[in-house]
Amino acid sequence: MRDRIERITEDLKELKEFHPIGLSSTRTRRLRHFINSELESLRDEPFDYYDQQGKVDYLLLKNYLERQFRELELENRKDAKVGRLIPFAETLVDLCESRAMVLPIDPKDVAQTLFESQKEIENLIKNIESNEKEVSIDKSGAFRAAMHIDSLREHLKEWAGFYKGYDPMFNWWVLDPYSEVDKGLKNASSIIREKLVGIQPDDEDAIVGEPIGRxxxxxxxxxxxxxxxxxxxxxxxxxxxxxxxxxxxxxxxxxxxxxxxxxxxxxxxxxxxxxxxxxxxxxxxxxxxxxxxxxxxxxxxxxxxxxxxxxxxxxxxxxxxxxxxxxxxxxxxxxxxxxxxxxxxxxxxxxxxxxxxxxxxxxxxxxxxxxxxxxxxxxxxxxxxxxxxxxxxxxxxxxxxxxxxxxxxxxxxxxxxxxxxxxxxxxxxxxxxxxxxxxxxxxxxxxxxxxxxxxxxxxxxxxxxxxxxxxxxxxxxxxxxxxxxxxxxxxxxxxxxxxxxxxxxxxxxxxxxxxxxxxxxxxxxxxxxxxxxxxxxxxxxxx
Structure with missing residues (x-):
């Protein structure tokens, strides 16, 4: 059991490092498959033949994996609601994950993708500024969306840095629309915090929590x-x-x-x-x-x-x-x-x-x-x-x-x-x-x-x-x-x-x-x- 626990510890660490973006549906699917596979394998273990330490380790691991699965599903449901506020996120996540998998890119197509994403970001900002009451999301959900945008902005920065300077056509096509998306994400996060969460731009000490429910x-x-x-x-x-x-x-x-x-x-x-x-x-x-x-x-x-x-x-x-x-x-x-x-x-x-x-x-x-x-x-x-x-x-x-x-x-x-x-x-x-x-x-x-x-x-x-x-x-x-x-x-x-x-x-x-x-x-x-x-x-x- 100790070897299994140590392996799972490292495997989960690897998976979460390779799929670091919380909004990623690929991350959710991969973790779901891994956890389910480990739980299924655990059921075949000869529990009754273990000594007391082995039985405790078995129950600790089973409890841990079941908890990881529950949390994954709960987070996925919350992110599905948040995703409706930030429809551009999925496209930008795909860009970042294509870099992690070292897939070939067409800089011209990427530039167009970023250009279209920026239009969606601008629409979001416009909708919030014109009448925030029409945006159907509660305060904690809005704050979650803002944090996802901040995280996505950091991942995009890493993505751009991977290609910048190494691919001359990337620089020619992509740097300008990327810069616009970066500024757009920053503005979107700020306006969500101000208009939907109620945090003023100069209020660094605001406390916003997310009640999880009974x-x-x-x-x-x-x-x-x-x-x-x-x-x-x-x-x-x-x-x-x-x-x-x-x-x-x-x-x-x-x-x-x-x-x-x-x-x-x-x-x-x-x-x-x-x-x-x-x-x-x-x-x-x-x-x-x-x-x-x-x-x-x-x-x-x-x-x-x-x-x-x-x-x-x-x-x-x-x-x-x-x-x-x-x-x-x-x-x-x-x-x-x-x-x-x-x-x-x-x-x-x-x-x-x-x-x-x-x-x-x-x-x-x-x-x-x-x-x-x-x-x-x-x-x-x-x-x-x-x-x-x-x-x-x-x-x-x-x-x-x-x-x-x-x-x-x-x-x-x-x-x-x-x-x-x-x-x-x-x-x-x-x-x-x-x-x-x-x-x-x-x-x-x-x-x-x-x-x-x-x-x-x-x-x-x-x-x-x-x-x-x-x-x-x-x-x-x-x-x-x-x-x-x-x-x-x-x-x-x-x-x-x-x-x-x-x-x-x-x-x-x-x-x-x-x-x-x-x-x-x-x-x-x-x-x-x-x-x-x-x-x-x-x-x-x-x-």
Whole structure:
């Protein structure tokens, strides 16, 4: 099974690199054929003769391929609707794909094709400018069309560069109509964004998302092996949210603010280091976390993992999407630069104060993402294909829960507020991301929730929502933090709290098995019976 997974990983990579254009019907057909062929072949495998690891690999691959197929079909249906807005796209895609297949071209014919495409682009622009209400497409579909146009423009640039200068007749016939099409595509994208999406030309920070609907959410939950409905997921988020508020109030009373925990939060936010000092703070916090997990034998930390992590600084532009720290092999630190205006500087420092940072550092480094990524590269690395936020983000948030519970981990009241802020934030992520995809909240509603109910600075709230909804992350990514953590926490109760396995052994085993839905991890660790037609059933959270 490992050889099959590694081959499919590389084959899919090759196919997607050779067919990179999302609107391409050729790409859809080729990927559909490949996935169906692999699924058909998988059905002939002798599942019952595999050991437990082989059965898990089989189910992971089957689930992955089925998910790839569903996503391919859903994307194809959405692109079919978008295609009616941009009828010229198919012709231009064909030009780009003929270059990839090195088909002979007639520069004169190509010039005529481009000339006719430009007429279609001009008609589109004219129709939108004259009366955009006649264009039958919703805001998210229009934004999708604009992104496809931008992508197509880049592919055409590569196409023209392939022939330019090498084929003198190409230059003579094609360069002028190509230049017109390039300008036309740029104008079409801009006018779609302005007239149909509502993004003004000078608004670089607009947030536009694409709600996927309940049917797609159910499919995503099935792929992540989460046997709950979207409505139940929201209920989990709301229940955990209330727990955080209750705990916030307890700490707030100890700090002298009564039940006004938001005032206590304001106190915490204003406890930040001076400009230029954040790097040393992060280093000190990183060493504190490493020392704690090693001293108490909570998880194995290989010497190279703790010796070779690095620190990078987040650019002001990137902070608009990632207002807090990021991690993986390294930690990327958000903090204001001298180029940011005064208000942005203050909000960045408040949003990355000492107590928020303390929780963030061990989330991003060790025992969080840094340790994860180190182990992923060395133990069953082929399972990285089955990447899931429930495993990746759930693990790091799980450690925030464990260190909250552990009385040996020293915490001031301000530290507790900082830890609770992040936990509250992850509950809010469940609520706003699922409700957005159900069409129950707008991006503005999501921002207001983070500001009014969680206590975010508005700039960091905007960054969080922009990051969550712009399509760079899967629809369940933000929900995966808390839900994944709750799954691991529940599995820990079954394994560690009952004495079935030592704490360090549990954590080491979890990391060495690499990425997968937590329900399958549970079946693997507990050696549960697995069938070829396995369906998720673990109700890890009591509503």
């Amino acid at each position: 049917e797609r959410l159910l499919a995503e939950l099935q792929a992540e092996m989460i046997p709950y409905t979207p409505e139940e997921i929201i209920s989990i988020g709301e229940k955990e949210f209330q727990w955080c508020v209750n705990e916030m109030s307890k700490v707030s009373r100890k700090m002298g603010y009564g039940d006004n925990w938001k005032q206590a939060l304001e106190d915490v936010k204003n406890d930040y280091v001076e400009p230029g000092k954040q790097t040393q703070l992060v280093k000190r916090l990183a060493l504190e976390a490493i020392t704690f997990v090693e001293d108490h034998n909570l998880v194995t930390v290989p010497s190279i993992a703790k010796e070779t992590w690095q620190m990078l600084m987040m650019s002001p532009a990137r902070q608009k999407v990632n207002p807090f720290f990021l991690g993986g092999k390294s930690i990327i630190v958000s903090y204001p630069t001298d180029a940011m205006d005064h208000e942005a500087k203050i909000m960045s420092m408040r949003g990355n104060n000492l107590h928020f940072s303390r929780a963030t550092v061990f989330h991003e480094l060790i025992p969080g993402h840094r340790l994860q990524f180190y182990m992923n590269a060395r133990y069953r690395p082929y399972r990285r294909l089955f990447d899931t936020p429930f495993w990746i983000e759930g693990w790091s948030l799980y450690w925030e829960m464990i260190l909250w519970d552990d009385s040996r981990f020293k915490k001031t009241d301000q530290n507790r507020i900082g830890m609770l802020f992040w936990r509250l934030h992850r509950c809010a992520r469940i609520i706003f991301s699922i409700k957005f995809h159900l069409g129950l909240m707008t991006p503005e509603d999501c921002i207001d929730l983070l500001v009014d109910k969680v206590g975010h600075e508005r700039s960091t709230a905007e960054g969080e929502v922009r990051r969550s909804l712009t399509g760079d992350y899967s629809p369940l990514y933000q929900a995966g933090y808390m839900l994944g953590a709750l799954q691991i926490y529940s599995l820990r109760k079954e394994m560690v709290d009952t004495g079935r396995v030592a704490e360090a052994d549990f954590h080491d085993r979890f990391l060495k098995e690499n990425r997968m839905p937590i329900e399958l991890m549970r079946a693997l660790i507990q050696d549960r019976e697995l069938r070829r037609d396995y369906k998720p059933s673990w109700r890890f959270y009591r509503l």
